[in-house]
Amino acid sequence: MVRLRVVPATGDAFERDLDADSLVVGRSAESDLPLADRFLSRRHARLFREGDRVLVEDLGSQNGTYVNEERIYAPAELRPGDVVRVSTSLITVEDPEAPAQPRSSETAYFRSANDILEERSAPPAEAAPDGEALARWAERLRLLNDVHQALTRSLGLRELLELILDRVFAHLGPEEAAVYLGKPGSELDRAAQRSLPGRDGELFFSRSLAREVTEKGLAALVIDAKTDERFAASESIMISGVRSIAAAPLLGPDGVLGMIVLASRFQVRQFDEGDLELLVSLAAVAALHIRNLSLTEEAAERRRLTQELALARRIQVGLLPSALPEVPGWELHGGSVPSREVSGDYYLVTRRESDGAVVLMVVDVSGKGIAASLLTASIEALAAGFLEVGLPPEEVCDRVCRRLFERTPPEKYATAFLAILDPESGRLRYANAGHNEALLVRADGTIESLPATGPPLGLVPGSHRTGEEVTLAAGDLLVLYTDGVTEALNAADEEYGLERLREVCRRLRDRPLGELAKGVGSDLAQFVRGLPFHDDRTIVLARRT
Numbered sequence: 001m002v003r004l005r006v007v008p009a010t011g012d013a014f015e016r017d018l019d020a021d022s023l024v025v026g027r028s029a030e031s032d033l034p035l036a037d038r039f040l041s042r043r044h045a046r047l048f049r050e051g052d053r054v055l056v057e058d059l060g061s062q063n064g065t066y067v068n069e070e071r072i073y074a075p076a077e078l079r080p081g082d083v084v085r086v087s088t089s090l091i092t093v094e095d096p097e098a099p100a101q102p103r104s105s106e107t108a109y110f111r112s113a114n115d116i117l118e119e120r121s122a123p124p125a126e127a128a129p130d131g132e133a134l135a136r137w138a139e140r141l142r143l144l145n146d147v148h149q150a151l152t153r154s155l156g157l158r159e160l161l162e163l164i165l166d167r168v169f170a171h172l173g174p175e176e177a178a179v180y181l182g183k184p185g186s187e188l189d190r191a192a193q194r195s196l197p198g199r200d201g202e203l204f205f206s207r208s209l210a211r212e213v214t215e216k217g218l219a220a221l222v223i224d225a226k227t228d229e230r231f232a233a234s235e236s237i238m239i240s241g242v243r244s245i246a247a248a249p250l251l252g253p254d255g256v257l258g259m260i261v262l263a264s265r266f267q268v269r270q271f272d273e274g275d276l277e278l279l280v281s282l283a284a285v286a287a288l289h290i291r292n293l294s295l296t297e298e299a300a301e302r303r304r305l306t307q308e309l310a311l312a313r314r315i316q317v318g319l320l321p322s323a324l325p326e327v328p329g330w331e332l333h334g335g336s337v338p339s340r341e342v343s344g345d346y347y348l349v350t351r352r353e354s355d356g357a358v359v360l361m362v363v364d365v366s367g368k369g370i371a372a373s374l375l376t377a378s379i380e381a382l383a384a385g386f387l388e389v390g391l392p393p394e395e396v397c398d399r400v401c402r403r404l405f406e407r408t409p410p411e412k413y414a415t416a417f418l419a420i421l422d423p424e425s426g427r428l429r430y431a432n433a434g435h436n437e438a439l440l441v442r443a444d445g446t447i448e449s450l451p452a453t454g455p456p457l458g459l460v461p462g463s464h465r466t467g468e469e470v471t472l473a474a475g476d477l478l479v480l481y482t483d484g485v486t487e488a489l490n491a492a493d494e495e496y497g498l499e500r501l502r503e504v505c506r507r508l509r510d511r512p513l514g515e516l517a518k519g520v521g522s523d524l525a526q527f528v529r530g531l532p533f534h535d536d537r538t539i540v541l542a543r544r545t
Helices: 113-119 132-151 157-172 207-216 235-240 273-319 369-388 393-407 498-507 513-528
Strands: 002-007 014-018 022-026 045-050 053-058 065-067 076-078 083-086 089-093 108-112 176-181 189-195 218-222 244-252 255-264 330-337 345-351 358-365 414-422 427-433 438-441 447-450 468-471 477-481 537-544
Touching: 045 083, 053 065, 108 113, 113 218, 113 244, 113 273, 157 176, 157 189, 157 255, 157 273, 207 218, 207 244, 207 255, 218 273, 244 273, 255 273, 330 345, 330 513, 345 369, 345 537, 358 369, 358 477, 358 537, 369 393, 369 414, 393 414, 393 427, 414 477, 438 498, 447 468, 447 498, 477 498, 498 513, 513 537
Parallel strands: none
Antiparallel strands: 002 014, 002 089, 022 045, 045 053, 053 076, 065 083, 083 089, 108 218, 176 189, 176 255, 218 244, 244 255, 330 537, 345 358, 358 414, 414 427, 427 468, 438 447, 438 477, 477 537
């Protein structure tokens, strides 16, 4: 004799002997084991004997038959302890030697939410003669369409979640419900919650349930938490008084966004498989709209950032010389190309009103982007006053260094080449604060280097730079640049290098400076062959005519 313990979707558990060769389970009163479950097929499954074996087979049901939570598609043999689930009703095969006694049963199950959505995406294969299955499917579509329509309005996240809870309470009638949102690797946050009037105490939450739902993408149905062995030991559930629970993940294309959890005491609501299927569908709709809202907010944030970057670029361009001074006997050129929207490079070519001297400066700030561009603006402001009163370049660098060190973190510093040119004599006094060596291309093609005369600005407190002097004769060319030029990389991970720059400047030394600068740019482009530049590129040229 085989004894079966039956836990129906509604009503008390009972026991039944398999005393015939076949036992048909379904919602029809003509079934051998009729169960009051509206989501059962009329003839849902059959338990039968083959010799000493007991097997179960699905009879083409809409919702499927499961053995130990694995859906079966062919007859499956049953052993003592196996659990057959049809809809939310459970049938456990008892040990024939064990005395009949009440014990804790498993009245909870987990299913892949994706599987539920796929199964419910088409009309039911089996429609009862009265059309009940097809009618339920059509009603579900109508509800989901209503929810879609309700959520198409322009809403913020808070309004969207409240509207989702409106629909959950309207269609599923829980005692309490909550929407939890989170990101991969982060804790879930309770983004919205609601309870029926008069419901006191903390809202129900189970971490073990949350892990199953959000980490595995499973939908969960707990018919009676108090009698289920897996949940009876959960202090959070027992304290809350919750008996019936339904939970569904918010499935997004990039993973689970969170979950919706419904909970009730028995006197309020007992959830069944149909409720879970509807909740999974509602959660899928909700996840779609939550993700769309997130994408909309991200797009708005990107637009805002783009506008701010454009404004920062306009401000930065405004700091650069709009036109270079006309200096008799001299040809001047300057230009800068950012690798991003804003640059960490800065250059200055101006003529000092007090003595007519020409100030030439190139600055390269550590880092890139907005932070670097802010620091270039600070350096320009710090240096302006000292330059205007006629301080020599080395003293200007020292003073800027001190102030920069006081106002910026240690990792923020700048290299700079600052020179004061006397246009009448051609005498150039300069200080090189850890910058790339400048090139002095003589008229005959020989090249001299103007190396660093001290450390970068803002790197070492109390540091000093020395001033050096050179004189430019007719036809001599001064080349200032940033390392974005010499450190540009090609596909072989080779640097453009100083020697290539020296050669181009030597070859084009007699050309107009605009053509020389374009020649350097063309040679760079040919070298990198379409690869993006990872650093800003600035070049300043001065030639005595």
